[in-house]
Amino acid sequence: MRAPESRPRAGLRGALVPLAVAGVAASAAVLLAVRSPYQPLSYGICPSVLLLGVSCPGCGGLRATHDLVTGDLAGAWQANPLWVLVVPLLVLAWASWTRRRWRGLPSGVPPAWLAWTLLVVVLLFAVLRNVPALTPYLGPAPLP
């Protein structure tokens, strides 16, 4: 009756895209664990720091990921606390996405208020972590 292509595929084929995303993320995590971003300029430099001299919301993200992978939660929090908070949400969202794709359900998105909240938090974080008094708490720790 219905053509098989006219509905989302279920099972392993349906979950191929989430699994591929997970593979890329895992590869990046392994790379960050092996090649430490704490080495100065090991991954280049953030264009925001290079051109504007300010820390963007993602600055310290590589170091935080390295610390998370290697189990140093305190170090990760010092590098980028927002990323430490966002990673579990990303993992949950990925799990939900994969489950829906696996069952052949259409992939939904979280509600819009969560998107607006996230945007406000990111923008606030971008401003506040460049306030000198707050940089020790929010900003990336200076490279050793």
Place this chain on the structure above:
Amino acid sequence: MTEPRPSDPSRPAYGQEAPYGPPPASPSADASAGARPAGGAGTSAHPGSAGASAHAGAPGAGWSAPGPQVPPPGAAGAYPPPGAAGAYPPGAAGAYPPPGPVPVGAPSYAGPGYWPRNDLGVWSLVLGVAGIVLACGFLTGIPAVILGLRARGAVARGEANNDGVALAGVISGWVAIGLGVVMTVLVVLSFLVPLVVLGFALPWSAAVSGGGY
């Protein structure tokens, strides 16, 4: 085609599924199932438009008459050609939800004011703006473009009404991707050029001790 579960044993064979009356029980699953046309095989090759002409064979009667409704033989030739079914604008389909594998028709059973896919456009815009702020915007720019295109598709199907937000999400997503490409090229060049031309790398680490990704 209005059944979200394809393996429903109670679903009648094609041509006998005339009762388009009650809306499906799960609008989101059904709408999104129809939201994946996936390659025209189910859309054009599937004789959905023949069902349209069979449906038009009893205007007003097919709407309320449940049970099997087999088109009379030869009736298909007496009615507009199959291609004409697609000529109706989607908004005018309130009386007859389009048959075939595009049963979306969210406004027809959900009523106006219900836009179940507006979240797509909002997420696209937020991710696009976040990608611009991040300056290395691949990570959020690419999902922003994907979600924005899906949101615009949802608008075209009548499942969302925030086409402006969706378009802004697509644009901001592309801007984030472009910024990310430009920034990456700049950073790489600023490493390579001094290294190749001068023979050493510029000692940025002393200048911007808090730098790095």
